Amino acid sequence: MRVLVTDAEYEPLDLEAAVLAEGGHELVVAHCRTAAEVAQAARGADALLVQYAPVTEEVFAAAPSVRLVSRYGVGVDGVDLDAARRHGVWVANVPDYGVAEVALHAVAMLLALLRDLPGRDRAVREHRWHYAAGAPLHRPSTRVLGVVGLGRIGRLAAERAAPWFGACVGHDPALPDDAWPPSVERAGLEEVFARAYAVTLHLPLTARTQGLVGDALLARLPVGSHLVNTSRGGLVDLDAVLRALESGRLAGVALDVLPSEPPDWDHPLVGHPRALITPHAAWYSQESEAELRRKAARNVLEWARTGEPLHPVVRGRS
Missing domain, CATH: 3.40.50.720 (NAD(P)-binding Rossmann-like Domain)
Structure with missing residues (x-):
């Protein structure tokens, strides 16, 4: 052949x-x-x-x-x-x-946002040495983790990250009850966004999920939340994410995938101080x-x- x-x-x-x-x-x-x-x-x-x-x-x-x-x-x-x-x-x-690699990358991004590692690193590089030089930090055990998509990668990410949080809620309409992880509370998509302090996405890109995370869902997040996407770039509306960052709805965002790759280098999100972006490397x-x-x-x-x-x-x- x-x-x-x-x-x-x-x-x-x-x-x-x-x-x-x-x-x-x-x-x-x-x-x-x-x-x-x-x-x-x-x-x-x-x-x-x-x-x-x-x-x-x-x-x-x-x-x-x-x-x-x-x-x-x-x-x-x-x-x-x-x-x-x-x-x-x-x-x-x-x-x-690359199941383990993507789950690890998602959790690493999530923890980096929770501890504001990018902000603290920038502060030191700017010769500012103070524990509070960056975004305010909160104890994850007082917050809720949201996982959208609980296939192989989403389940592993939830298993690794959930113990740090007070609770974990998830959404996956395709996953039957008998396969649902016991440590994750099942919830609707809007409820996940309304309750979660941090949301990590693990969904396929389909006609139904294209642009899923836009202004409407982001507006449901508690003020000062975090969003991680290591799944498919088309799930997220970058302009909506930028608006959520600027309004304070999002304290930080971590993206390994973008709707267009490589990105439009002039897009404000690419150089945003509260955006952590990696070059589609989670699988690697x-x-x-x-x-x-x-x-x-x-x-x-x-x-x-x-x-x-x-x-x-x-x-x-x-």
């Missing part, structure tokens, strides 16, 4: 090549950013390995030889799933490569990167061997 890597930040692609070589498959590398570029490069390919490049109706129509799209990552919002179904194309992801460790790359390629290998990838999201035609 001919397997096209549409785009990838990982070089060299030796791990992917080694996995595919087990089945005698050819690996071809492109550097696509647009659907038109993917459509051009994908002609004659049997399967795609995709990081950020969009895979749309245009791609499937132009490259009917493509029968599988395997994404480097959990989210598949860059792939038109309805178009994939219409064309009978399998779509697969890697749902479990040397071990998780290797696991992600091998599993994305193994989706292709197993599909070629058995007719089904390891982690199907859309089931295609045999």
Whole structure:
């Protein structure tokens, strides 16, 4: 088979090549950013390995030889799933490569906000040496933690962070009661925002969750709250977050993901003194990167061997 890597930040692609070589498959590398570029490069390919490049109706129509799209990552919002179904194309992801890393990053961001580590660090760099040189601090045991999304990562983040807080409330309409973590009180989305001193997001990006955290939800937060997002950038309205920071509704925000990456460097939130921003790095460790790359390629290998990838999201035609 001919397997096209549409785009990838990982070089060299030796791990992917080694996995595919087990089945005698050819690996071809492109550097696509647009659907038109993917459509051009994908002609004659049997399967795609995709990081950020969009895979749309245009791609499937132009490259009917493509029968599988395997994404480097959990989210598949860059792939038109309805178009994939219409064309009978399998779509697969890697749902479990960086669970511990993302949960750790979310909790690290949360604790950094709670203790105002960025503010205290700036104070020292400005030659100000005083324990109160920064935002007022509160004891977390007097506050409530909110977790929105309680899949693998959200549950682990709640398990690690909740003991510091007086209570933990969560929202996840997809999680059945028998899988609900006992240390988390189940609540509606608006109730979580109304009660929580700190909210961490662990949701997929869908048509329903796009821009979910905007002015209306942020207005429900207690004054002086914190928001952490290590999930998907499109969940959060950055302009609404900026307004909440400026009004004092938010004391701080920590974002590892943004709606557009890299961001608009002129956006006021990027350099805001109470915004902690990392470059979509929550998933990353040397071990998780290797696991992600091998599993994305193994989706292709197993599909070629058995007719089904390891982690199907859309089931295609045999």
